[in-house]
Amino acid sequence: xxxxxxxxxxxxxxxxxxxxxxxxxxxxxxxxxxxxxxxxxxxxxxxxxxxxxxxxxxxxxxxxxxxxxxxxxxxxxxxxxxxxxxxxxxxxxxxxxxxxxxxxxxxxxxxxxxxxxxxxxxxxxxxxxxxxxxxxxxxxxxxxxxxxxxxxxxxxxxxxxxxxxxxxxxxxxxxxxxxxxxxxxxxxxxxxxxxxxxxxxxxxxxxxxxxxxxxxxxxxxxxxxxxxxxxxxxxxxxxxxxxxxxxxxxxxxxxxxxxxxxxxxxxxxxxxxxxxxxxxxxxxxxxxxxxxxxxxxxxxxxxxxxxxxxxxxxxxxxxxxxxxxxxxxxxxxxxxxxxxxxxxxxxxxxxxxxxxxxxxxxxxxxxxxxxxxxxxxxxxxxxxxxxxxxxxxxxxxxxxxxxxxxxxxxxxxxxxxxxxxxxxxxxxxxxxxxxxxx
Amino acid sequence: xxxxxxxxxxxxxxxxxxxxxxxxxxxxxxxxxxxxxx
Numbered sequence: 289x290x291x292x293x294x295x296x297x298x299x300x301x302x303x304x305x306x307x308x309x310x311x312x313x314x315x316x317x318x319x320x321x322x323x324x325x326x327x328x329x330x331x332x333x334x335x336x337x338x339x340x341x342x343x344x345x346x347x348x349x350x351x352x353x354x355x356x357x358x359x360x361x362x363x364x365x366x367x368x369x370x371x372x373x374x375x376x377x378x379x380x381x382x383x384x385x386x387x388x389x390x391x392x393x394x395x396x397x398x399x400x401x402x403x404x405x406x407x408x409x410x411x412x413x414x415x416x417x418x419x420x421x422x423x424x425x426x427x428x429x430x431x432x433x434x435x436x437x438x439x440x441x442x443x444x445x446x447x448x449x450x451x452x453x454x455x456x457x458x459x460x461x462x463x464x465x466x467x468x469x470x471x472x473x474x475x476x477x478x479x480x481x482x483x484x485x486x487x488x489x490x491x492x493x494x495x496x497x498x499x500x501x502x503x504x505x506x507x508x509x510x511x512x513x514x515x516x517x518x519x520x521x522x523x524x525x526x527x528x529x530x531x532x533x534x535x536x537x538x539x540x541x542x543x544x545x546x547x548x549x550x551x552x553x554x555x556x557x558x559x560x561x562x563x564x565x566x567x568x569x570x571x572x573x574x575x576x577x578x579x580x581x582x583x584x585x586x587x588x589x590x591x592x593x594x595x596x597x598x599x600x601x602x603x604x605x606x607x608x609x610x611x612x613x614x615x616x617x618x619x620x621x622x623x624x625x626x627x628x629x630x631x632x633x634x635x636x637x638x639x640x641x642x643x644x645x646x647x648x649x650x651x652x653x654x655x656x657x658x659x660x661x662x663x664x665x666x667x668x669x670x671x672x673x674x675x676x677x678x679x680x681x682x683x684x685x686x687x688x689x690x691x692x693x694x695x696x697x698x699x700x701x702x703x704x705x706x707x708x709x710x711x712x713x714x715x716x717x718x719x720x721x722x723x724x725x726x
Numbered sequence: 727x728x729x730x731x732x733x734x735x736x737x738x739x740x741x742x743x744x745x746x747x748x749x750x751x752x753x754x755x756x757x758x759x760x761x762x763x764x
Contacts, residue, residue, distance in 0.1 A: 381736050395756040474763050481759040488752040
C-alpha cells in the first residue's frame with residue numbers, strides 16, 4: 289500500500305479538522321506563545337528583590353502563594369468551578385500529572401532564584417531557557433510532534449530553536465563580564481537544572497492537552513503540587529515553621545511585590561499552556577521563551593542593567609537579541625500541517641485508550657471545541673467566594689506594602705506595561721473567538 | 727478504570743506509564759541539586 293493510500297485511510301478513520309480551522313488554531317497557539325513570552329518576562333522583574341537580602345525560598349514561596357491565588361481565582365472567574373470539576377471528571381488521571389508538574393515547577397522556580405542571586409538575571413535567563421530544546425526532544429520522542437512534517441517545517445522548528453539558543457548564549461557571554469564570578473559555578477548549575485526541570489514539565493502539559501483538558505482546569509491541580517512542594521521546601525530550608533514565619537513577617541513590606549510577580553507569571557503561563565495545546569511543545573515553548581528578550585528589556589530599560597557596559601558588550605546584546613528574535617520568527621512560520629496533526633491525533637488516541645478517556649471528548653477538545661461534559665460555564669456562589677478571597681488577600685498585602693528601594697525608570701516601565709497589556713488583549717480575544725478558552 | 731476500584735486502577739495505570747517516571751526522576755535530581763546549592 290502506498291504512503292498516500294495509507295494516509296487516506298488514516299484520514300478517513302479519524303475526525304479530520306478542516307484546513308482553515310487548523311490554521312486558525314495554529315495561529316492562536318503561536319500568538320499565545322508570543323504573549324506568554326511578554327508576561328513571563330515581566331514576571332521576572334520582582335526577583336530583583338533578592339538584592340534586598342531575602343532568602344530564595346521565602347521569595348519563591350511568596351511567589352507561589354501569588355501563583356496559587358491566581359490559578360484558582362482566574363479559572364473560577366472565567367469558567368467556574370463546576371465546569372472545572374466536570375472537565376476533570378473526564379480524565380481524572382490528569383490530576384496526578386498536574387500535581388507532579390506543579391512539583392517540578394516549584395523546584396525549578398526556587399533554583400532560578402538561586403541562579404539570579406549568584407550569576408544575575410542576564411546569564412541565568414538564557415541558561416534556564418535551554419528548556420525549549422529539551423521540550424522539543426520530549427515532543428518528538430513521546431508525542432509524535434514533527435512526525436509527518438515536511439523538511440521545511442522540521443528545519444524551521446529545530447533551526448529556529450537552535451538560533452534562539454545561540455542568541456541566548458551570546459547574551460550570556462555578553463553579560464558575563466557584568467557579574468562577580470565567586471558563585472558562578474553554583475549559579476550556572478542552578479539555572480541549567482531549572483531548565484531541565486521546566487523542559488521536562490512539558491511532558492505532563494502535553495499529556496493533558498492531547499487528552500483534551502482545558503488549561504484553565506489543569507492549572508487548578510497543578511498549583512496544588514506547586515504550593516505543596518514549595519511549602520515543604522520552605523519549611524525544610526528555613527529551619528522550621530517558626531523560623532519561616534519570622535522571615536515572612538520580617539519581609540511583610542515587600543511580600544506584595546512577590547505575590548504580584550507570581551500573579552503576572554500565571555497569566556504568562558496560562559498563555560504558554562494554550563500555546564502548548566494548540567501549537568505543540570515544539571512551537572509553543574520556543575515562542576514563549578522570547579521572555580528572555582522581555583526580561584532583557586525590563587533589565588536594561590527599567591532597572592538600568594548593563595549601564596556601565598562597553599560598546600562591544602552592548603553590540604553583543606543587541607546581536608544576540610536579534611538572533612533570538614529571528615529564531616522565534618522562523619518557528620512561528622513553521623506551523624503544523626494536516627499530516628503532522630494526524631500524528632498528534634494518533635498520540636491523543638493512544639493517551640485516551642491508555643487511560644480510558646472518551647474519544648468524543650478528546651476529539652472535540654483537540655479541535656478547540658467544548659465537547660459534551662455535562663456542564664456549562666457559569667459562576668456560582670462558590671466561585672465568587674474564591675475570587676473575593678483571593679482579591680482580599682492581595683489587597684491586604686498591598687496595604688502593608690512599601691515600594692522597594694530600587695531605582696527604576698518609570699517611563700519605560702509604563703511603556704512595557706502598555707505593550708504587555710496590548711498583547712494580552714489581542715491574544716485573549718483571539719483565543720476566545722477560536723476556542724472559547726477550551 | 728472499568729473495574730470496581732477506579733482510583734486504584736487509575737494509579738496503577740499511571741505508575742505503569744513509562745513517561746511518568748521521566749519527570750519523577752528529573753524531580754528527584756532537581757531536589758538533589760537544590761540541596762547541594764543551598
